[in-house]
Amino acid sequence: MKKLSQDKLCVGLPQTPGVYLFKDSSGVVLYVGKATSLRDRVRQYFSGHDSRGERIAQLVSVADRVDVQETDTVMEALILEANLIRQYRPKYNVDGKDDKSFSYFVITKEDFPRVLILRETELFSDGNLDKSSASVPVASFFGPYTSKKHMMIALKILRKIFPFHARREKSEKGCLDRQIGLCPGPYDGGVTREEYCKNIRGIVSMFRGQKRRLLSSLERDMSVFAKKGDFEQAARVRDQVFALRHIRDVALLGRETSLFGRDSSQNVRIEGYDISNISGQHAVGSMVVFENGESKKSDYRKFAIKTVSGSNDFAMMREVLARRFRHDEWPMPDLVLVDGGKGQVGVAEEVLDLYKLKKVGLAGLAKGPTRKKLDVHKSELFPPSDDLLEDVNFLAQVRDESHRFAVSFHRQKRSKGLLSKGGE
Template sequence: MGNSELQTKIKDAPVDPGCYLYKNSAGKIIYVGKAKILRNRVRSYFSQSHTKDPKTLSLVAHIADVEFIVTHSEVEALILENTLIKKHRPKYNIFMKDDKTFPYLKITNELFPQIFVTRKLIKDSAKYFGPYTDSSNMKEVLRIIKKLFAIRDCSFKLDEETVQSKKVRLCLNYHIHRCDGPCQGLISPEDYGITIQKIAQFLRGKTTETLEFFRQKMETAAKEMKFEIAAKYRDSYSALQNYSSRQSVEFNDQVDRDLLAIVTEEEIACAVVFRIREGKLVGKDSFFLEGVAAHEPSEVMQTFIQQYYEKALTAPQEVLINIYPKECDLLKEWLSELRGTKVAISKPAKEERLQLMKMAERNASLQIKEILLKKSQKEDYTPKSLIRLQTDLMLANLPRRIEAFDISNIRGKFAVGSLVTFVDAKAKKSDYRRFKIKTVEGINDFSMMAEVIKRRYSRQVREANDLPDLILIDGGKGQLSAGKQALMELNLDSLPVAGIAKRLDEIFVPNRNDPFLLRKDSPSLILLQKIRNEAHRFAITYHRKLRGKGEIGSELDRIVGLGAARKKELWAKFKTISAMKSASVADYCEIKGVGPKLAQKIWDQLHR
């Protein structure tokens, strides 16, 4: 499609709610979106007055055609958008990793329903519970159900004709009281249906109602002198009580709620869902989302809520989140329709809920780190943060090796420099180096930075060692200029250099007068901050060590009778300041030439 045809389509776009599908030149769908007014939304992509992030710029550059699907309402558009994303998996959309393998528990819709595990959702009037991301948890739930409730375990089709004709014989489960014999008509469909209702309540986390059901059954059987049946209900009641007591009580208000926490790192997002029913934490699920690198956290949360609750098939009274979704009001409306009553979406405010949210965030962070660790162990792995950094700093080569510098001193005294090395976005501590400033007197951070860089790379050139793909300087324009000048003197001005200032995390690059800012959640900024902070930590640790030694040295200089040789012996024996101060008089006496009197003088001086 020509550019003029595309512009005409956009100009004549519907003013109704609905979905729009962007296609590339090959006719492949590359993005699906929804809008309250389609014309306004699609025009905004091509408007010059709107600032666009790199992802949107890349999307717009590949749009060759657009298709519109009109809906009756914005909520209907939301549901359709979910379906289309799941079906086409467009390149520029966020989507949960393929969850077709996640199991559900299914209660069939028949005269005597069955309950079993399935991995397919079919529109067949059956009830589905899940998805279960932890199959061991699902198996435990199914085991408890079969222990508590006498339901059939067979897959026979039990309609009225089959039951009346008694075609199916009683099995072992009936004789061990695991089934009430619906195949032979030994239980009515109505009574069996009540059992199924209680199972559904249990699966929704309504343990209080199920406990009351067993208690009433037990008391009724006892009154009727049916003690064997009463004992069976007593055992079920005790087993359910024991199961319920193992669940952590988090809230006292008995409100059903889900707690959603999303954490993003590099190109991956992990969402952790805590399901709380009747004040108890009854389940935890984890999901990974792809294609999140160029999206705002609010968009990621929006997409996850849409895709998760479409699969969950129902919603609780309250959804607690750690990031507000992009269209919170629209999601509330949709979830309320799904539930049939009002659903609230909010951030936790009370302490107990905040603590649970922090726990969910920690779970998500740990799972992301595990995924990234597995990826990093692959030989051809390239962290997405490096790819983004290459783009953001407009580097010719991927910055696999980054060397970062920092200076630390106090009013020019005990001045030191640090060098930390990161390879493939991970610290390589064997390549860390530290420097005592030798040629600069007084307070002059710029000259100190120039000295350290010159010393580092003059040696690298002399020994023909590898040079970095990027040099990062902790500081602003002044430090960057000093470092660049030092490199020019070594004929290394082609090496890429950047500075990152502490206060606003502004990025400085050569040949650009003004600094620029990266998005706070940008993977490249997070990586630069991590490297800068490590360089600062390494520098200040060395500075404090030298300063401590200097202070102790001046204390030792005041001791009459303690010469340079004995001071050297002191340092050789105790190694650190803390060890020297912790030593006893007897420990000092072990040094050659230090008698009891001199040892006491040393101890007194260090403990004044």
């Protein structure tokens, strides 16, 4: 824990994910919260903003100091927040909350346990675990959590790393999750009980905030499998280790960064744009969409360039964005990401200004002078939330997908053009 006083908040807080604890002069924990950027989040409490609300103003007035604890990812901050709330039951987290406000992760007591999310009223009676009224046999539970939506996102991330059977039916017949790798198939012989329970133990370790211990255990398992010559199992565990070290939890970055009315329940939508042509021929543009960290291919769009002659990528980007934002019936993005630097960002600013899209953030992603690292060019006219730009590797994934989609469409047009001796 790192102790901070209010007069040092501006310089002492890290811009990393983690949890913060408001404490009174006796060291009693008053409130526990999570943040994608500890510095930005805690600063808001001391901004004097008129919309903070009486409860936040009162908390700040009685707090003596703020302690912070950094985490590697936002998901780990979410889990740590829940564990600390359970440990301290802070006044400003608990008071005024009804039973329906909290939810828990539940591990069921079955041969092949499931991982569920249940409301407090489904688990407890008079503050005690009520196994008789619980809708499922309970082996263990973890919480409380204040956001069921964030729990669902976190569990979705973990299930990709540690697959488990989620259906009540003890069968894999007609199980779509089995087909896409989210269920290892315990009821059709796809996995042994021991292997299955290892996945559940991995999830439990994450719920307990024991990621480093879990990684050490998995690395030992990987070494054992490799020495035995079981390279398939070694590769499976290797992939789990890699996934844990590179958790993409952009969905949890969300709209969490404001205390003053931003809706944390909304999706985070990022749109990536790119242009593809050869000397202006068969020029096309692409739009790809990521919501909550996942590609949403049903919203992808292709644009055959219609108004630009010759090789002018700036003009082509202007056309693509203008055609896209004529469709005000389409969902508006939180972030527009263009492939390029200041020039492409400047063109995009013109279009966003034309359509008066003040709430849309804008940035460009380009290779730096050394070509070995990526530079993020943040628009000054349409600045995006800093939390949306934290994971440059994820932004690169969006950029790469827009490039792939544009090149694929360009090749289609070029092939048709060759077949028709000039095409369109």
